[in-house]
Amino acid sequence: MxxxxxxxxxxxxxxxxxxxxxxxxxxxxxxxxxxxxxxxxxxxxxxxxxxxxxxxxxxxxxxxxxxLRGYRLLGEEAPVVDIDARILSPQRWALTLSWPDGSTRQVQLSGDAWRVEAVVLKWKLPALLAGVPPLYRLDRLSGRYDDAAQEAEAPRTVISFGEAGTFDLLTLSKQYPQWLPEVDTVYGSGAFLPLVDQGHYSVSLMRTGALVARPDEATERRIGQPLGG
CATH class of the missing domain: 1.20.5 (Single alpha-helices involved in coiled-coils or other helix-helix interfaces)
Incomplete structure (x- = not known):
C-alpha cells in the first residue's frame, strides 16, 4: 500500500x-x-x-x-472501487472488486444489476468551517433485478464490507450521540448499473456524499445492445 x-x-x-x-x-x-x-x-x-x-x-x-477502521478522507471526488463482471449463468455473476490500495475480492452476485452503497460521515458547522473533510467507507454490495416482482421473490445477494464484532464510529454516534456532538451522519446515495459479461465499472464518491458509477466505453456499448445482440 x-x-x-x-x-x-x-x-x-x-x-x-x-x-x-x-x-x-x-x-x-x-x-x-x-x-x-x-x-x-x-x-x-x-x-x-x-x-x-x-x-x-x-x-x-x-x-x-x-x-475509524475502513474509513478514508473524502476529497472532491474519491475513487471507491472498480468492478469487473463475468457471467456464470443467467442472472448469476462473478465479480472482482479492486480497491484503490491494490486489494481485491472475489464475490458472486444474483440479479440483472449491481448496487453499491457507502456510509459517509459529515461534520456539523464548527468542524465543517474548520475544514475537516468528510469520511467515508464502503458499506455493502447487492444484486438488483430489473423486474420488481422478481426482486420481491427471487434470491437476493447482499455482501457487507463491515467486519462483524468490531465497533464503528457510525454505531458510536447512534448509540452515544452526546459523545460525538460534531458528527452529522448521512448515507451516500446508492449507485447501480446493469451487469454485462466482461463489464468493467468504476465507482467514485463525490464530496456531497453521492456515489457515481461509470462503465468504461466497451461496457457502455454492451449495456446499450439489445438482449441476444
Missing amino acids: EWNTLLRMPMTVLLVLAAVFALITLVQLVVLRRHLHNRHHLAASWRALLCVAFFALTLLLAGTGAA
Missing part, C-alpha cells in the same frame, strides 16, 4: 499518534521510577499525573483509530 493511500486513512494517523503517546508514557514511567527511587515525592507526583494524562490520550487515540 502506498503512503498517500495510507495517509487518506485517518485510522493510520491516529494509531501512529497513539504509538507516539505510548512511547512518551513509557519515558515518563522511567522518569517516575527514578524520582521514586530518589524519594523526590513532589516531582514523582507530577510525573505520575503526566503518565496518567499521556496514557489516557494513548487510549483515546487508539480507540478512535479502531472506530
Whole structure:
C-alpha cells in the first residue's frame, strides 16, 4: 500500500499518534521510577499525573483509530472501487472488486444489476468551517433485478464490507450521540448499473456524499445492445 493511500486513512494517523503517546508514557514511567527511587515525592507526583494524562490520550487515540477502521478522507471526488463482471449463468455473476490500495475480492452476485452503497460521515458547522473533510467507507454490495416482482421473490445477494464484532464510529454516534456532538451522519446515495459479461465499472464518491458509477466505453456499448445482440 502506498503512503498517500495510507495517509487518506485517518485510522493510520491516529494509531501512529497513539504509538507516539505510548512511547512518551513509557519515558515518563522511567522518569517516575527514578524520582521514586530518589524519594523526590513532589516531582514523582507530577510525573505520575503526566503518565496518567499521556496514557489516557494513548487510549483515546487508539480507540478512535479502531472506530475509524475502513474509513478514508473524502476529497472532491474519491475513487471507491472498480468492478469487473463475468457471467456464470443467467442472472448469476462473478465479480472482482479492486480497491484503490491494490486489494481485491472475489464475490458472486444474483440479479440483472449491481448496487453499491457507502456510509459517509459529515461534520456539523464548527468542524465543517474548520475544514475537516468528510469520511467515508464502503458499506455493502447487492444484486438488483430489473423486474420488481422478481426482486420481491427471487434470491437476493447482499455482501457487507463491515467486519462483524468490531465497533464503528457510525454505531458510536447512534448509540452515544452526546459523545460525538460534531458528527452529522448521512448515507451516500446508492449507485447501480446493469451487469454485462466482461463489464468493467468504476465507482467514485463525490464530496456531497453521492456515489457515481461509470462503465468504461466497451461496457457502455454492451449495456446499450439489445438482449441476444
